[in-house]
Amino acid sequence: MSTPPLAGAGIPPGAFSGTQAQAAREVNTASLCRIGQETVQDIVFRTMEIFQLLRNMQLPNGVTYHTGTYQDRLGKLQEHLRQLSILFRKLRLVYDKCNENCAGLDPVPVEQLIPYVEEDGSKHDDRGAASQLRFASEERREIMEVNKKLKQKNQQLKQIMDQLRNLIWDINAMLAMRN
Numbered sequence: 001m002s003t004p005p006l007a008g009a010g011i012p013p014g015a016f017s018g019t020q021a022q023a024a025r026e027v028n029t030a031s032l033c034r035i036g037q038e039t040v041q042d043i044v045f046r047t048m049e050i051f052q053l054l055r056n057m058q059l060p061n062g063v064t065y066h067t068g069t070y071q072d073r074l075g076k077l078q079e080h081l082r083q084l085s086i087l088f089r090k091l092r093l094v095y096d097k098c099n100e101n102c103a104g105l106d107p108v109p110v111e112q113l114i115p116y117v118e119e120d121g122s123k124h125d126d127r128g129a130a131s132q133l134r135f136a137s138e139e140r141r142e143i144m145e146v147n148k149k150l151k152q153k154n155q156q157l158k159q160i161m162d163q164l165r166n167l168i169w170d171i172n173a174m175l176a177m178r179n
Helices: 018-025 029-056 067-101 122-178
Strands: none
Touching: 029 067
């Protein structure tokens, strides 16, 4: 696709055909999605900045506050909120344009998007079920072993906590006796 001629190159600016201008203005759905993703990232970033500003602002609880600093932070907050509303409008435009571009497409079931190999014969099914059963039983055995070890560790921790509690009790008793 050729680039439009530069103004002042001997050709008036509106001389190239309307279809080229329309093609230059038209954006495909994938680039719209990318623009939408960037807009969402900008919205999240602006929102985080707003929360940061709000966290740093003091509540008007009777404490003297520098009006210059307050006005500066309030101005920043209002600017962020204005930018956020602009970003939401931009996101709405991108969303509407994507819906408009995809309106004529037939929805494809998700199952058709996932590639898989279909196995023929019952031999494979029997072996697959047996291997799944064996895998499940091994996994269950491993979980039981981990639970047993976890109970042992919990018992050891409980004994240590009891010993520490008794030690602290004895120390406190000795300190009380000294007074």
